[in-house]
Every structure is written in C-alpha cells, then in structure tokens.
Amino acid sequence: MPRVVLVEDDPSVRDGVEMGLLRRGHDVLATATGEAGLEAVDTFRPDLLLLDLMLPGMDGVEVCRRVRARGQLPIIMLTARGDDVDIVVGLDAGADDYVVKPARTEVIEARIRAVLRGVEAPAGVRHLxxxxxxxxxxxxxxxxxxxxxxxxxxxxxxxxxxxxxxxxxxxxxxxxxxxxxxxxxxxxxxxxxxxxxxxxxxxxxxxxxxxxxxxxxxxxxxxxxxx
Structure with missing residues (x-):
C-alpha cells in the first residue's frame, strides 16, 4: 500500500484520516505543521503527500510549491471550502487533486488511488x-x-x-x-x-x-x- 505523509493541523481531522488510512493498510506519517510536513517528506520518503490547505505558519500552498520544486511527488490538497479561490492557488502551485473536508476515508483513498494510477509504466510496452x-x-x-x-x-x-x-x-x-x-x-x-x-x-x-x-x-x- 502507498506510504502517505499527512499534514493537517486539526487534531480530530488528522487523527480520523490517519486512523482510517491505517485501517486500510496504508503506512502513514501524520504531522501538524507545514515545516514538519516538509521534513517528513525528506525522511519518510512517501508515495504521496496529503496536505491541508490552511495551516498555521507555512501554509499548504507554500508547502506545495516547495515540494513541487524538489520533485514530482503526487500531492492531494485538503480544504474545508469547495468554492474558495485558494483551491485554484493550490492547484496552480502544483497539487494534482483536492478533497473537500469533511470527507470519508473511502473517498480520500479513492483519490489517492486515482492520483497514483498510471505513474508506473505499463508492462510489456516498448519504448517508442x-x-x-x-x-x-x-x-x-x-x-x-x-x-x-x-x-x-x-x-x-x-x-x-x-x-x-x-x-x-x-x-x-x-x-x-x-x-x-x-x-x-x-x-x-x-x-x-x-x-x-x-x-x-x-x-x-x-x-x-x-x-x-x-x-x-x-x-x-x-x-x-x-x-
């Protein structure tokens, strides 16, 4: 199962998402700040970053920009508002998808599968x-x-x-x-x-x-x- 770094400052949301993904077999490292999330990306080597948009200190948009500047790690942003202009800013910063909170774990997991799908080259296809x-x-x-x-x-x-x-x-x-x-x-x-x-x-x-x-x-x- 994919390794996920979760960055979410709300303890109840963070614990709920972490527990739900763990129950489905994911290896999850949960953090509460953007700074800690960046460090976790470096040390945990995740397959995907699940990133809250609104964070204290360094916000999710800045974290997204910094992660994207380093490489092509898949990023899904979490947001509490589905019509906020900040979503567009986050997408322009390099996020691959977003999920509006509150969201069921199966919805988040489906978005994770969709973002990761197709990253690996299909077997048996010649390099043309x-x-x-x-x-x-x-x-x-x-x-x-x-x-x-x-x-x-x-x-x-x-x-x-x-x-x-x-x-x-x-x-x-x-x-x-x-x-x-x-x-x-x-x-x-x-x-x-x-x-x-x-x-x-x-x-x-x-x-x-x-x-x-x-x-x-x-x-x-x-x-x-x-x-």
Missing amino acids: VEHHGGLAVDRAGHTVVRAGEPVALAPSELKLLLFLSAEPGRVFSRQDLLEEVWDHSYHSDVRLVDACVRRLRVKIEDRPDTPRYIQTQRGFGYRFGPL
Whole structure:
C-alpha cells in the first residue's frame, strides 16, 4: 500500500484520516505543521503527500510549491471550502487533486488511488519515442523532452499530456478529461483541468500564452497539436 505523509493541523481531522488510512493498510506519517510536513517528506520518503490547505505558519500552498520544486511527488490538497479561490492557488502551485473536508476515508483513498494510477509504466510496452515538433514523448518510459532537455512533470500533468497526445487533433471536453485523467465523476470541478493545463503549458510551450501543443477549442475543451 502507498506510504502517505499527512499534514493537517486539526487534531480530530488528522487523527480520523490517519486512523482510517491505517485501517486500510496504508503506512502513514501524520504531522501538524507545514515545516514538519516538509521534513517528513525528506525522511519518510512517501508515495504521496496529503496536505491541508490552511495551516498555521507555512501554509499548504507554500508547502506545495516547495515540494513541487524538489520533485514530482503526487500531492492531494485538503480544504474545508469547495468554492474558495485558494483551491485554484493550490492547484496552480502544483497539487494534482483536492478533497473537500469533511470527507470519508473511502473517498480520500479513492483519490489517492486515482492520483497514483498510471505513474508506473505499463508492462510489456516498448519504448517508442513520439516526436511532436520539438517535443519528444516516451509513452512507455513516461518521459518528456523539450528541445533536448528533460521536462519534469507532476503526475497529473504527465497523464494529461499522454492522454491528449495519444489522439492529436481530437477535442476533449473538460468533463471528458476529468473522467479519463482524474477518474472523477461527470459532475466534478473543471478547475482541476484548467489549472493543470496552465502548469503544463508553462513547462512545454515556447509561448504559454499562444500554445502550440495544448490548444484551447473555445466552447468545447482542449486538443493536442501541432496540427
């Protein structure tokens, strides 16, 4: 089972989530502050970070930025408000998904499985590098190279790029992408998609404001170019 670092300052929420995940076989290290969470990421070597958005001192957004600057550890943010602008800030900082509190353990575990799904290269698939202009995508090795330089992508960014680039030119709605990339139900938050697209464009586009690869089909969704 995945190793999880949990950062949550509310003792009742922290204890409840920790106990629920432990009962389901997860190895969990729970902390109460952003500073302790960063230290736990370094020492515990988790498979995933479950991070409260509102923390005393260093908040969850700053923790997310720092973790993402170090590497591509999957991050799920916890928030008490489902319509807060801070969610968008957290997603832009690099979170792969979020869960609104209070949430049942089975909901949190389902989000963990969805975020981690597809991180490992599928067995038996040959390494065949696809070239799209200056972008090289190794679908089996899950690596991306732009202009000869490796591109570090968070799990959600990589899965979005792999999904869109598998069918260049085809337009997918945001709801399509939520279902296929995030494994969310139809009535979910399209902010996940838009934030991930913004982050991905910064990493792979020469000019993110006039994207060549992740193109917007106004009124419909997104497609992969160049066409």
